[in-house]
Amino acid sequence: MARIMPRIRTVMRRGLWLLLFVLAGALLLPEARRIPVQDAGRNDWHPQTFWYHPWGKSGVHKGVDIFANAGTPVVASSGGVVLYRGELSRGGKVVLMLGPKWRLHYYAHLQAIADSGRWLSAGDPVGTVGDSGNAAGKPPHLHYSLVSLLPLFWRADDAPQGWKKMFFLDPTAHFVVSRPDA
Numbered sequence: 001m002a003r004i005m006p007r008i009r010t011v012m013r014r015g016l017w018l019l020l021f022v023l024a025g026a027l028l029l030p031e032a033r034r035i036p037v038q039d040a041g042r043n044d045w046h047p048q049t050f051w052y053h054p055w056g057k058s059g060v061h062k063g064v065d066i067f068a069n070a071g072t073p074v075v076a077s078s079g080g081v082v083l084y085r086g087e088l089s090r091g092g093k094v095v096l097m098l099g100p101k102w103r104l105h106y107y108a109h110l111q112a113i114a115d116s117g118r119w120l121s122a123g124d125p126v127g128t129v130g131d132s133g134n135a136a137g138k139p140p141h142l143h144y145s146l147v148s149l150l151p152l153f154w155r156a157d158d159a160p161q162g163w164k165k166m167f168f169l170d171p172t173a174h175f176v177v178s179r180p181d182a
Helices: 005-026 162-166
Strands: 052-055 059-061 064-067 073-075 080-087 093-100 101-114 126-130 141-148
Touching: 080 101, 093 126
Parallel strands: none
Antiparallel strands: 052 059, 064 141, 073 126, 080 093, 093 101, 101 126, 101 141
């Protein structure tokens, strides 16, 4: 037993270093965020939709609604691991991904969900624009939210639910626009 304990401690130390390396490495991964609706530009969402108040049961709109025709392809804004594909009462058909910098990418109100594997690269199919969930009967759109798992304390403010701004990021702030008129 005395000879095994030093080996166990060595393995645990190496495992801890590996875990720290993986955690830090994810923060350093590049995040090329593209607009997640094919051929969409800045004119396809209202510039003040993020953190709009008052907003239904949630109180504040913590994402952006990108309007397009039903069935328009929705693509991964950034690479990542798909954590969930399915249906939720408010979001309807949704996809949740974990991307670089420990950020969650939430795609909601989809008409259809693509079965494109567990890992998606930026631009891979996620689904199509729709009006599922609490968007039923409204113009088809993609609700896209970006959430940091690591709190960004300096982002909190005195807006309604402003403390949540430590986690919810304005996804439009860093979109790479591909359409010239956007």
